[in-house]
Amino acid sequence: MSEVTTIPVGEDYDVLVGHGVSARVAEVLPQGVARVLVVHGEPLASLAAPVITALRAAGLEVHVAAVPDAEAAKTVTVAAGLWATMGQAGFTRSDAVVAVGGGSVTDLGGWAAAAWLRGVPVVHVPTTVLGMVDAAVGGKTGVNTAEGKNLVGAFHTPAAVLCDLGHLATLPPADLSAGLAEVVKGGFIADPRILEIVEADQSAVQDPGSAALREVIERKIAVKAKVVAADLRESHLREILNYGHTLGHAIEHHESYRMRHGEAVAIGMVYAAEVAHRTGRIDAALLERHRYVLGLLGLPTTYSRAGFDELLAALRRDKKTRGATLRLVVLDGLAEPGRLEGPDESLLREAYAALA
Structure with a gap:
């Protein structure tokens, strides 16, 4: 061993x-x-x-x-x-x-x-x-x-x-890459070193036997362990782990779960970044970095197989929603997760249109 x-x-x-x-x-x-x-x-x-x-x-x-x-x-x-x-x-x-x-x-x-x-x-x-x-x-x-x-x-x-x-x-290569979407999520919300490792050599990160893959896996586990130890029942802090999941889960539901979870979350992270950019929370460079890092791993960063109205009902059933108020996990900067409560529907539509 x-x-x-x-x-x-x-x-x-x-x-x-x-x-x-x-x-x-x-x-x-x-x-x-x-x-x-x-x-x-x-x-x-x-x-x-x-x-x-x-x-x-x-x-x-x-x-x-x-x-x-x-x-x-x-x-x-x-x-x-x-x-x-x-x-x-x-x-x-x-x-x-x-x-x-x-x-x-x-x-x-x-x-x-x-x-x-x-x-x-x-x-x-x-x-x-x-x-x-x-x-x-x-x-x-x-x-x-x-x-x-x-x-x-x-x-x-x-x-x-x-x-x-x-x-x-x-693991089939596509499944390994899809799992790396959750690893990348950890880089955006808490540990930017993960992003740097992917950007330095995306091939090594996708090699099942590599030290690079082991390092990013351990770093992402450490991110999650720290968060859940502080907030097991998702009363506040743990919600940051849902970055990219609000739209991601809606897409999975629309696709009847035929799309890999990581692929849907990758799209959802780009969507959250589009929303954050349109509200002035992050700059264009951080938005583009989402597309770049996820693209290096062969993950999708666009989506157009559903109209926004088809996804809206699922968005409103998201577990972060409180009453009629939709809540999104967004970034206020790299490794600075925050929340956007009750965003205007027109803003959400604009961000979704950008995915196409």
Whole structure:
């Protein structure tokens, strides 16, 4: 096993980053666990197998549930199937769930754990860049509904997060690049060094085995860990992590979740930058830097497959909205996130038109 980086999330749990860390899954479970439900995406049986082997070697009773790939996993129906498995196996409050997969699987597995007996331990083993730097860290869990993304869920802090860098070698290049949108987000809202690393050598950042990719992953995890440790339940500070997500989630919903999350967030960040520029919060250079950095990674920075009216209803259902007041996370400068409350609809339309 290579060197392991430990990133604490306050005093609640640690994120371990390194090659081979998924083999430590039994070590990070709370004492007293007897049964474990391993939830994994259907295409990821080979990545889940070493986790299952490690748990059984530790003497644990292991049950396995393969769930649909990507956003198709995040439904109440799939979650109910996990609860049925736990119920039939006699899971108690001291037993646990281990989620192996991308952000959709950790969202689903975390919510299944949060709801079973009002909360059992969960360990996340994210297998994608997106899962490592965002979905698995922070305790947000949930599923989608016909009305929108992540509208049903709970805050449920994991016992640990194991980011096994060896899993990234299995990722299709487009999925790796899409996950880097969340990494870039961390650069714009908190750690500009991330942007500098991408600008210096975008090819290295997209190499699954590179030191550059490991560094930006660890930097983004550190950004999120600091924020969520200070504001687990998104009462104020944590909202900055939604930079690019207001329009991004609306686009995902419009596309019936066929667009990668990171691609939608990339477009959403450019949109937020357009809004901020039009309100005088950021200059043209910072707006253009959004397009430049995201473009280096092959991520989309334009969008024209929906009219603004088609997206407006989803925008108003965004979780940052309060009553009838739409709230957007914007920048007041590089690494200076802020909020824009109740923007004029004409401004939002102008910014959206610029995306085309």
